[in-house]
Amino acid sequence: MIRSLLVLTGTLAGTLAALAMTPAPQATAVAVYDVRGGDSFTTAPASGRCTVGFSVQGGYVTTGKCGSPGATVIGYNGVAQGTMQPSTLPGGAGGWVKTNTSWRPRGLVNRHDGTFVAVRGSQAAPVGSAACMAGATSGWKCGTIQARNVTVNFPEGTLTGLIRASVCAAPGDLGAPLVANGQAQGVLVGSGGGGCPSYFYPVDKLLSVYGLTLVTE
Structure with a gap:
């Protein structure tokens, strides 16, 4: 009986030691890119290249001529950037893009x-x-x-x-x-x-x- 307890105690100690040596799971870093005036973007369905205007809280202003409302916007690096918002100006002259969490609007022009x-x-x-x-x-x-x-x-x-x-x-x-x-x-x-x-x-x-x-x- 005593021998059995010793064996169990040793086994438990070894298990605890192994657990102590196991590294804790690390949070995966999520890349965040800067929104900068002058950088290129495209929209999907496919459209020609356009240019970011100025960063605003939640996105950036540009021209609505670059994509229809609801179109997915792709940044200069090929990463999904956000969604084209409806334009209320004649001919879609001015518009803006609401960016996703992968992008951080900055007050910079490239x-x-x-x-x-x-x-x-x-x-x-x-x-x-x-x-x-x-x-x-x-x-x-x-x-x-x-x-x-x-x-x-x-x-x-x-x-x-x-x-x-x-x-x-x-x-x-x-x-x-x-x-x-x-x-x-x-x-x-x-x-x-x-x-x-x-x-x-x-x-x-x-x-x-x-x-x-x-x-x-």
Whole structure:
């Protein structure tokens, strides 16, 4: 009987020792990517490339021309980014994307040279001010703000209150942010013949229409 107890005690001790040496399960890290103005995105069903405008709480503003409401949005790295929200503006000019938990909106604009511009606010720059666009295709391009409150007839409809800038755009740049001295100005909704000049929907109007809050750094 005593021998049996000793055997059982030894077995139990060995089991406890083995359990003590077993490492505790570790939580799996979930990758989170930054949302940055100027980065590319696409929508599914398949569409052409477009550009992130400015980060807002819960997502980012861009142009509604890049996808139908409810379309799945894919980020620059091929990771599902969120869902295109309904556009209430003429011709789907301005719109926004509600991002998922894999993405973190940042108040940054990609200069496409390894550096970023911090977005500090959305104060409207006067006509004649220097301004730069960050397009997924064109990269970082600078020029001047030529006019405000411009009306343009696009195939999708007539848009009013636009910003006209001397920078030139290319396919894939739609939705691109226009920045002046760290202040968000607007998102690209179209351009003239040959890509120049470019027209931007004012960011403050987008924020107001959709009840969004700009993310700043």
